[in-house]
Amino acid sequence: MSGPQSPAVEVVGASVSRAGQRVLHDVDLRIERGELVALLGANGSGKSTLLRAAVGVLPLDSGSARLFGQDVQRGTAHDLLGYIPQDSLEVGAIPATARETVASGLLGARSWRPRVKDPRVLQALEDVGMADLAGRPVSRMSGGQRRRVMIARALVRDPELLVLDEPFSGVDLPTQEIIAELFRILSARGTTILVVLHETGPLGADLRRALVLDHGHVVHDGPVADRPRLDPGHGHPEDAAPLDECLGQEIHPA
Numbered sequence: 001m002s003g004p005q006s007p008a009v010e011v012v013g014a015s016v017s018r019a020g021q022r023v024l025h026d027v028d029l030r031i032e033r034g035e036l037v038a039l040l041g042a043n044g045s046g047k048s049t050l051l052r053a054a055v056g057v058l059p060l061d062s063g064s065a066r067l068f069g070q071d072v073q074r075g076t077a078h079d080l081l082g083y084i085p086q087d088s089l090e091v092g093a094i095p096a097t098a099r100e101t102v103a104s105g106l107l108g109a110r111s112w113r114p115r116v117k118d119p120r121v122l123q124a125l126e127d128v129g130m131a132d133l134a135g136r137p138v139s140r141m142s143g144g145q146r147r148r149v150m151i152a153r154a155l156v157r158d159p160e161l162l163v164l165d166e167p168f169s170g171v172d173l174p175t176q177e178i179i180a181e182l183f184r185i186l187s188a189r190g191t192t193i194l195v196v197l198h199e200t201g202p203l204g205a206d207l208r209r210a211l212v213l214d215h216g217h218v219v220h221d222g223p224v225a226d227r228p229r230l231d232p233g234h235g236h237p238e239d240a241a242p243l244d245e246c247l248g249q250e251i252h253p254a
Contacts, residue, residue: 006069008033008161008192009054013063016046016053023049025216026063031194033068033160036187036206039196040227041213047196048086050213051165054194055083067161082154086165086196098125098141098149099134105153124152129178144175151179155186162186165196176202200224 011029015022023046031037041047052058054065056072067077082105096104102124103116125131128148138146147167154162162183168176180202183193187206200207204224212220212227220227 006066007031008035008068009163009194010066010069011050011054011063012065014050014053014065015061015063016049016058017061018049022061023216024053027213027216027218029054029211029218031192033192034187034190035208036183036193036203037195038200038203038207038210038224039194039213040198040200040210043198045213046216047213048165049216051163051194051196052085055081055163057083079157080160082157082159082162084150084154084162084164084167086169095137095139097135097137098130098152101138101149102153102156105156118156120156120158124156125149127155128152128182144171147171147175148179151182159191161192161194163194166198167195168197168201180206 007030009029009031011027014024014027014029016024027046027050029050039047039051049058053060054072055067056065056078065072068080070077099116099121103118103121105124106118106120122131122134125134128151130145130148130152133141133145138149141149147170151164151167154164167179171179183195183203184206187193195203197203200210207224209222210220210224210227211218214228
């Protein structure tokens with residue numbers, strides 16, 4: 001087991017290549033337990049790649065990644081993790097209800113039947129303001145509603161660490177405020193939150209600190225207000241995660 005002082009996330013000297021091109025260059029990332037931290041940077045700066053490497057979805061060329069003191073490739077570390085990739089909005093094409101989608105977050109190495117009657121499912125939907133739509137197919141929901149269902153799916157196992165990639169992308173301002181308020185509540189309960197953002201938006205005043213990536217390098221790790229203002233242009237492209245990586249937090253390496 002990890003010690004009480006182990007950080008929630010610790011990436012050391014991480015380098016990652018995609019399609020033969022180096023995307024991350026010797027990156028360090030450390031998130032202490034209970035922190036609410038933003039990962040910022042221009043499109044193509046390596047934010048999503050770093051997030052996916054930190055949770056074990058992408059392999060490292062070099063360096064290491066640990067969750068709560070355990071190597072990220074050990075399945076037990078992921079029992080504490082809720083992960084929501086950026087393109088999880090695309091799950092709207094799946095003919096499942098909100099309740100069924102959230103219940104699938106309880107699946108894992110030791111459980112393979114969706115437990116739609118588990119009280120945690122309805123509670124997670126209640127937490128994101130979607131309990132009244134529990135029986136509606138996700139395919140008939142708006143983008144903001146789908147995003148809240150996917151957040152509920154990540155929350156259903158009460159994770160100690162919540163990792164999100166652009167949770168405000170493609171949703172309207174009122175929904176952004178709902179999601180931001182949920183993050184404030186979770187943070188107050190002690191949940192560690194690492195979130196990729198293009199802009200700080202409604203979370204600006206709540207962030208403990210910000211890490212800024214530029215062309216695969218960390219160029220800032222400190223107060224949000226002191227972050228550098230970078231050109232929002234494109235660096236090298238980051239491949240979108242395939243759908244089977246977008247179904248949440250149950251990453252169980254072989």
